[in-house]
Amino acid sequence: MLTFLLRRFLSAIPTLLLSSLLIFFIIQLAPGDFLTPARLNPNITPEHIAALQRNLGLDRPLPVQYWRWLTNMFQGDFGESFAYQQKVLALAWPRILNSMCLVLPYLILYYLIAIPLGVYGALRQNSLGDKTINVVMYILLGFPSFFLALLVIFGLLQLRYATGWDIPINGMTSDNYLSLSPLGKFLDIAKHVAIPALVLAVSDAAGLTRVVRGQMLEFLHADFVRTARSKGVSEFSAVYRHTLRNALVPIIAGLGGLLPAIISGAGFIEVVFAYPGITPMTLDAIASQDLFLIAGVTMLSVILLIIGNVLADILLSVVDPRIRYA
Amino acid sequence: MRKALFVALALTVGSATAAPFVLPAKWMAANPSQAKTGGEVRIYSLSDYKTLNPFTSAEADSLPDLMSDVGLGGLFTQDPSTDKFIPHMADAMPTVSNGGKRFVVKLRQGMKFSDGQPITADDFVTTFKIHTDDKVGSNSYDSFFLNGKPITLKKIDDYTLQFDFPQVSSGAYVRMAFIPWPDHVFGPVYRSKGAEGIKAMWGISADPKTIVSPGPWVISNYQPGQRAVLRKNPYFGEWNKDGAGKPLPYLDTMSIRLLKDLNAGLAAYLAGQIDTFAPSKADDLAQIKRAIDSGNLKAQLFPNVSPNATSQWIVFNWNKAADPFKQKLFRDVRFRQAMSHIANRQGMIQLALGGLGTEVYTGVYPVFKNYQFASTPKYPYNLAQASKLLAQIGFTKKNAQGYLVDRTGKVLEFNLSTNAGNTVREQLGRIFADEAKKVGVKVNFTPIDFNNLVDQLTSKGPNRPFDAILLGLSGGDNIWPYGSNVIPCGGNLHAYNVPADGKCLTPQESLMTKLYYQGDQTLDDDARRKIGEQLSKAEALNQGFVYLVGTNYHVTFNSRLGGEYDRDLWDAYNLSRPYAHLTTYIK
Numbered sequence: 001m002l003t004f005l006l007r008r009f010l011s012a013i014p015t016l017l018l019s020s021l022l023i024f025f026i027i028q029l030a031p032g033d034f035l036t037p038a039r040l041n042p043n044i045t046p047e048h049i050a051a052l053q054r055n056l057g058l059d060r061p062l063p064v065q066y067w068r069w070l071t072n073m074f075q076g077d078f079g080e081s082f083a084y085q086q087k088v089l090a091l092a093w094p095r096i097l098n099s100m101c102l103v104l105p106y107l108i109l110y111y112l113i114a115i116p117l118g119v120y121g122a123l124r125q126n127s128l129g130d131k132t133i134n135v136v137m138y139i140l141l142g143f144p145s146f147f148l149a150l151l152v153i154f155g156l157l158q159l160r161y162a163t164g165w166d167i168p169i170n171g172m173t174s175d176n177y178l179s180l181s182p183l184g185k186f187l188d189i190a191k192h193v194a195i196p197a198l199v200l201a202v203s204d205a206a207g208l209t210r211v212v213r214g215q216m217l218e219f220l221h222a223d224f225v226r227t228a229r230s231k232g233v234s235e236f237s238a239v240y241r242h243t244l245r246n247a248l249v250p251i252i253a254g255l256g257g258l259l260p261a262i263i264s265g266a267g268f269i270e271v272v273f274a275y276p277g278i279t280p281m282t283l284d285a286i287a288s289q290d291l292f293l294i295a296g297v298t299m300l301s302v303i304l305l306i307i308g309n310v311l312a313d314i315l316l317s318v319v320d321p322r323i324r325y326a
Numbered sequence: 327m328r329k330a331l332f333v334a335l336a337l338t339v340g341s342a343t344a345a346p347f348v349l350p351a352k353w354m355a356a357n358p359s360q361a362k363t364g365g366e367v368r369i370y371s372l373s374d375y376k377t378l379n380p381f382t383s384a385e386a387d388s389l390p391d392l393m394s395d396v397g398l399g400g401l402f403t404q405d406p407s408t409d410k411f412i413p414h415m416a417d418a419m420p421t422v423s424n425g426g427k428r429f430v431v432k433l434r435q436g437m438k439f440s441d442g443q444p445i446t447a448d449d450f451v452t453t454f455k456i457h458t459d460d461k462v463g464s465n466s467y468d469s470f471f472l473n474g475k476p477i478t479l480k481k482i483d484d485y486t487l488q489f490d491f492p493q494v495s496s497g498a499y500v501r502m503a504f505i506p507w508p509d510h511v512f513g514p515v516y517r518s519k520g521a522e523g524i525k526a527m528w529g530i531s532a533d534p535k536t537i538v539s540p541g542p543w544v545i546s547n548y549q550p551g552q553r554a555v556l557r558k559n560p561y562f563g564e565w566n567k568d569g570a571g572k573p574l575p576y577l578d579t580m581s582i583r584l585l586k587d588l589n590a591g592l593a594a595y596l597a598g599q600i601d602t603f604a605p606s607k608a609d610d611l612a613q614i615k616r617a618i619d620s621g622n623l624k625a626q627l628f629p630n631v632s633p634n635a636t637s638q639w640i641v642f643n644w645n646k647a648a649d650p651f652k653q654k655l656f657r658d659v660r661f662r663q664a665m666s667h668i669a670n671r672q673g674m675i676q677l678a679l680g681g682l683g684t685e686v687y688t689g690v691y692p693v694f695k696n697y698q699f700a701s702t703p704k705y706p707y708n709l710a711q712a713s714k715l716l717a718q719i720g721f722t723k724k725n726a727q728g729y730l731v732d733r734t735g736k737v738l739e740f741n742l743s744t745n746a747g748n749t750v751r752e753q754l755g756r757i758f759a760d761e762a763k764k765v766g767v768k769v770n771f772t773p774i775d776f777n778n779l780v781d782q783l784t785s786k787g788p789n790r791p792f793d794a795i796l797l798g799l800s801g802g803d804n805i806w807p808y809g810s811n812v813i814p815c816g817g818n819l820h821a822y823n824v825p826a827d828g829k830c831l832t833p834q835e836s837l838m839t840k841l842y843y844q845g846d847q848t849l850d851d852d853a854r855r856k857i858g859e860q861l862s863k864a865e866a867l868n869q870g871f872v873y874l875v876g877t878n879y880h881v882t883f884n885s886r887l888g889g890e891y892d893r894d895l896w897d898a899y900n901l902s903r904p905y906a907h908l909t910t911y912i913k
Contacts (some may be wrong), residue, residue: 032777039784039818042799042809045468046818051460083384084376086529092552153593160597161622169597170590172552175368175581274583274590276551283586284374289777 005310012306019302020073023295024066034059034082034289056082069292078299079292081285088296092278096263096300098172099277102193102270103198103262109201110208117205118212119244122220133209140206146268151201153272156195168192170274196273200266208251215247222246245319252315259308260301333834344565351569353407353904355892358570365912366579367887368600370591374584378537379528381456381464389554392582392701394505394541395906396566400450401431402499402660406891406900408875409804410851411499411697415445415506417485421664426494426849429502438561439508440537440544447481449540452513454479457504457765461521462527464836469501477501494847496806500651508538542566542575542908548729556580561709568909576889576911596623601884605629606877608680609743614882624885631877632897633684633692636800637876638754640665640742643795644823644831647788651736656793656822657831660715662869666705674875678753682880686873689812693898694804696855702862705869713765721766730766743782744796746773754874755796783796784818787826795821796874804899806846808861814839822870834868888913 032209035052038044057068069079078088117137121130140148156167168174172192173185180188219225220243228242263278269275278297285293317323351358377383380390398405401416413419415437420429437445444490457464458476470477475492482488489502515523528537534545543556556579563573583600585591585868592610595603596617605611605627617623642656642665655661675683687704690697705711721730721738727742730738742759744751752773782792799819802809811817815835816828830836838861845857879898884889889909896902903910 030777031775032781036777036780039780040797040799042801042812042819043468044465045811047474048460048468051467054461055461055463084530085379085382085525086377086531090531091550098551150589153589157593157596161617161620169593169599170585171583171594173549175366175553175599177549178547271587272590274585274587274594276549276584280586281374281550 001314008310008313010307015297015306016302020070020295020299021066023298023302024069025062027289027294028062029289030289032289034291037288069295073299078296081290081293083285083288083290083293088293090283091293092281092297092300095276095278095281098275099264099266099270099279100171100262101189102197102266102275102277105193105202106197106200106266107258107262109197111206113201114205114208115212115248118209119216119239121213122216123239125217137209139207140203143203145200145203146272148203149196149269149272152195152199168195192275196266196269198274200269209217211251213248215250216243219243219246228286249316249320252319253312255315256309256312257305259304259311262302263304264297343430346436346565346567347434347435347473348567348569348571349549349574349904349909350405350407353405353891353895354569354909355890356888358568361568361570361572361576361889361909361911362913363572363576363911364578365576366581367577367602367907367910367912368581368583369602369907370583370585370594370600371554372585372588372591374586375530375548375554377528377530378532378545378548379525380505381462381512384465389545390905392580393537393539393543393545393556395543396505397905399434400503400505400540402503404803404805406895406904411503414503420489420502422849425488426498427491429491429498430482431489432485433487434565435485436636437540437565440539440559440561441508442561443508443510443538445506445540446484446509447487448484448513450487450504451479451481452509452516453504453506456507456512456516456521456524459521459524462524466504469497469504494849495762496846496848497693498849500803500805506540508657510541511538526573540906543580546579551584553581553584556582566908571630575908577907582908595625595882598623598884601887603882605880605882608682611682611880625882626885628881628896628902630682631881631902632899633686634800634877634879634898635691635693635802636798637686637689637691638751638796638798639686639871640758640794640796640874641821641871642670642740642781643790643792645788645790645825646793649894652740652793654711655719655738655740658719659742659832659834659867659869660719662872663705664712664715664719664765665762666869666872667708667715668761668765668767669758669872669874670707671875672707673761674757675753677757678750679875679877682878683875684878686876688806688862688873689809689871690862691800691876694802694807696804697807697858699859699862701859703866704868707761707763709761716765716767724766727766728763728766737768738766739770740793741772741791742794742796743772743774743779744781745776747776748773751796751798758796758874779811783821784824786818786824790824798866806858808842808845808858810842810846813842813861813865820870832868834864835870838864838868886913887911 032054035049038049057065072079080086081088081091084091117133120135124130153169156169160167168191172189174188177185177188225242229238266277267279270279281293282297303310338747352791371387375389376385378389383390402411403414403416405412415434417432417434420431422429433447439445449786456462457466458470460467462558472495478490480488495501512524515527530548534547537545539559542559542562544559545554546557547555557902558575558578566574583594585594591603592613592748596613605614606650611629614627618625618627642662644653644657646653671685675681684692686692692698701788716730720732723731725731725737741757744755755771759771762769779795783795783797785791809819812819815830823835829854830839841857841861841864845861848854848857881896881902887910889911890903891900
């Protein structure tokens with residue numbers, strides 16, 4: 001196991017170097033730079049723009065900018081944001097924590113919805129329930145999550161009008177958050193997170209439900225399950241210990257992608273619900289070409305992707321006895 | 327007895343020199359005695375706050391701006407009822423000498439920062455020094471220079487400042503009206519560590535306890551990406567009173583929700599979670615009206631209060647050496663007038679702006695009412711007139727596809743681009759192209775990336791890489807409302823003609839350049855306005871930019887709020903309430 005980890009660690013170095021190179025230069029390929037909007041400002045003179053360029057280091061040749069960024073990164077410094085004039089990590093970290101508060105409940109809901117529905121669909125194949133789930137999932141598959149979120153917000157607003165309940169419509173905390181007790185703070189965030197997490201889980205579960213259902217159907221008719229049944233194991237054991245465990249192997253292999261997913265936020269849902277996660281900040285950074293903020297956040301998710309994949313491989317060896325790392 | 331009398335006299339003299347600024351009651355919609363003290367106003371911002379540092383903040387409505395907001399600036403502020411400057415942090419209007427270039431300003435005594443320290447001449451001088459250090463990168467840097475020559479500021483005594491301008495400037499009062507930040511906080515850092523030390527101060531995650539504000543508000547809490555809470559600076563009310571003598575601001579706190587998405591903002595407003603909203607689309611207005619009409623939202627809605635200080639335009643490139651046909655065409659004023667006649671401005675307002683817009687004919691936004699002149703020529707929508715002008719240039723025949731051709735058979739066509747993703751501009755461009763087709767002009771309209779577009783527009787030289795661009799500009803003031811780098815030749819936004827040497831091409835341009843500087847160097851408001859009338863005429867005759875339409879300003883706020891301007895003073899420039907909720911109260 002230790003040699004396996006060491007090998008993975010060594011192979012990660014060229015991967016990281018290459019991805020840092022790609023990230024930096026692909027961002028540079030986009031026309032214009034952070035100061036482009038300033039050029040359209042009638043109140044800023046070209047001399048002042050030149051001074052700003054000097055201050056931000058945008059006048060230096062690209063390879064020099066890259067080398068400085070790379071060497072700083074080895075010391076844990078992911079560069080400084082142009083817009084905030086602050087270190088990328090200090091800026092991104094609180095946002096990443098906020099995103100985690102949304103993404104973790106979402107992931108739990110996601111699996112809690114998708115796996116039971118998939119198992120149910122496979123066990124009661126072609127029943128009315130299975131068909132209903134199929135139809136609903138088909139519709140959700142073709143439905144962008146941000147649009148679903150907009151509909152939900154509209155619905156919540158009508159509910160608020162009709163009942164007068166104080167339902168949170170957006171944000172992460174209430175106005176009186178700071179004066180709440182620790183338990184009150186937790187409940188306040190839970191209240192705000194519940195709806196976006198559910199919307200995201202429901203709209204994403206459509207795909208996974210179909211995968212689980214397909215996998216279950218395949219393994220339910222496999223030889224080893226028939227053998228187990230003929231040897232007299234209970235139906236529960238045949239379904240959950242023999243079939244489900246095998247059906248989940250490809251899903252566990254995919255867990256490697258979860259770690260970066262946790263820090264890369266919940267995408268447009270965060271924007272629509274005005275949730276202070278990492279996505280709105282990254283989108284802003286992309287729109288304003290805040291070079292080091294985009295590059296820093298992207299590098300962080302590459303690093304986590306590599307760690308996540310190692311963890312997924314280890315998990316896989318636990319679930320699937322055929323896989324062993326020497 | 328005599329001694330007691332003397333003390334009493336000294337006290338009255340002392341309090342007379344430390345007289346507070348009294349907000350004129352005639353500005354306000356309601357009698358100040360109706361105002362109540364305390365409570366919270368809940369507003370929103372679409373962009374995340376980037377810094378608390380007043381010297382490095384670059385965006386509009388930043389937290390340092392909000393905390394210190396006392397109108398146009400510190401020393402002087404513009405009276406919305408007359409557009410004239412009145413003293414605010416200054417005790418009186420300045421003593422002007424040296425032919426309008428030297429201003430000696432007495433400071434109001436008794437002003438204090440939020441930490442209780444007095445505001446004196448040192449604070450102004452240190453703030454001025456830091457803004458003018460180009461290593462700091464302050465956005466105000468340019469406002470302390472006139473044509474590259476620096477304005478100087480000297481402290482005469484603790485409560486007297488002397489400004490010396492290199493030349494007479496219409497913008498003198500605006501330039502002098504910057505906000506002072508505490509010398510006792512920034513001064514020692516600047517003197518020991520220089521620009522780098524200043525840049526490292528007051529980042530967005532700085533401890534609110536270390537922040538000192540000269541204005542009505544001071545930060546009390548900031549949750550990244552979620553909410554900023556400002557609390558009242560109690561010392562501000564000592565020198566800022568309302569007409570009834572009550573200290574300002576009335577409110578205890580102002581909380582600002584950070585909402586990345588405009589729909590989220592609308593939802594929060596409709597749900598009664600925020601008190602004001604800036605509706606821009608017809609759909610937003612309709613939803614707010616429906617919520618009010620159905621009794622779900624207790625709020626007031628005022629659509630089309632005034633035009634916004636913004637406009638969209640089309641500019642034609644005069645520097646196309648590689649294509650003499652187009653260069654000659656774009657340089658012909660009759661062609662540009664014809665293009666203005668093609669612009670169906672009413673159609674654009676109805677289709678692209680949902681009926682909520684204003685026709686624009688010159689670079690001075692219609693909201694600056696004091697600089698609109700009847701003598702300014704207009705070239706309104708008139709296809710017959712456009713055809714006539716194009717025939718004069720030599721386009722009389724049409725080809726088989728219905729497009730105008732000249733004697734050699736060359737088709738009258740050009741490329742028009744705008745920034746992709748801006749749906750309003752994309753619609754304006756399509757409407758323009760459709761109308762052009764009716765008279766036989768072929769417009770190849772393609773939205774392209776914003777940064778590419780800006781690179782094309784700001785490029786220099788004899789051969790610039792575009793035909794025509796549809797874009798917009800915004801901002802400015804109503805004191806001398808002509809862009810310093812838009813109107814004069816050689817300015818980087820004089821976008822129709824930017825040769826390498828920056829020279830004017832037509833007499834009209836030379837006249838505009840001359841008038842621009844003449845007006846900019848006139849301190850007298852009425853004399854300046856007369857020059858503005860000539861400049862507007864020259865600008866309209868030149869049609870360097872073909873101005874199209876601008877959006878309108880709408881106001882809506884929750885009925886629990888009071889303390890707005892007199893209804894006649896509302897517009898996109900004065901807004902509807904004085905100085906970032908300074909006079910807002912909770913009913």
